[in-house]
Amino acid sequence: MANTNSTIQIKSSLKKDVATIRLLVSHPMETGMRKDKKGNLIPAKFIQSLICEHAGNTVLDAELNSTISTNPYIKFQFSGAKDGDSLKISWSDNTGGKDSAELEITSKRKK
Amino acid sequence: MDQQRRLLLKSTLAASTTGVAISAGLLTPKAVLAAWNSAAFEAKDLNAAMTGAFGATAPEESNQIELKAPEVAENGASVTVTVSSKLAKTNAISILVQNNAQPLSATFNLGATTEATITTNIKMGKTSDVIAVVKADGKLYSTKQLVKVTIGGCGG
Incomplete structure (x- = not known):
């Protein structure tokens, strides 16, 4: 991956103008209901909003709850894409944490 | 504070x-x-979550929505669910888990060019119906499937 420091990773593929995006975000997605080894509740920390933009359009506006799995994975598709287009992804969580990344849509496989 | x-x-x-x-x-x-929408996401039961999210509790069942989820999930911490809608003008897909402490897992608002298919991984505390609610042309439709969970994934 190009940017290993980012919490956001995508794998993309293109079929004609339809882009398939597999999105993986590193995030604990704590529900606030789990306890640590000492029996104390681990505070909730989870992504509430995740937005993907392509060419100035919001292609996905996801509102998430803590019941989305740790390191959220989302796969979706949209049309009107071409090789080399950039996809802007940003998320924010309930504690004010956030991150964003601009990633290239490509049909080529990356290592 | x-x-x-x-x-x-x-x-x-x-x-x-x-x-x-x-x-x-x-x-x-x-x-x-x-x-x-905290009223919807923090709701403790299905009806309250649906009311909070959609303003209605009983979306019409539709066979135009496909919900793909395993019949048996060994690990409730990560259950892969795919929702596809063939309904015209689908602009939002929500995933709910009836028996989770907070039933509404996610709402995906789709852009004009986005296809009406979403895959994600959800947590399931125990065996439950998984419900997909689709908003298409201003109306609500749903479908559901039972997923048996061997090991719960919500801790506690």
């Missing part, structure tokens, strides 16, 4: 999203106000 912080967060978040969305001319103000 915590309450205040949350309020502040909510208002700042809402304000920033609103600004961006309106200036981009993408969303109607009504849709913008829906930014993290």
Whole structure:
């Protein structure tokens, strides 16, 4: 991956103008209901909003709850894409944490 | 203290999203106000979650929605669910788990060019119906499937 420091990773593929995006975000997605080894509740920390933009359009506006799995994975598709287009992804969580990344849509496989 | 912080967060978040969305001319103000709907997400039972999210509790069942989920999930911490809608003008897909402490897992608002198929991984505390609710052309439709969970994934 190009940017290993980012919490956001995508794998993309293109079929004609339809882009398939597999999105993986590193995030604990704590529900606030789990306890640590000492029996104390681990505070909730989870992504509430995740937005993907392509060419100035919001292609996905996801509102998430803590019941989305740790390191959220989302796969979706949209049309009107071409090789080399950039996809802007940003998320924010309930504690004010956030991150964003601009990633290239490509049909080529990356290592 | 915590309450205040949350309020502040909510208002700042809402304000920033609103600004961006309106200036981009993408969303109607009504849709913008829906930014993290705590009434829906923090609801403890299915009816309250549906009311909070959609303003209605019993979406019409539709065979035009396909919900793909395992019949048996060995690990409730990560259950892969795919929802596809063949309904015209599908613009939002929600995933709910009836027996989770907070049933509403996610709402995906789709853009004009986005296909009506979403895959994600959800947590399931125990065996439950998984319900997909699709908003298409202003109406609500749903379908559901029972997923048996061997090991719960919500801790506690």
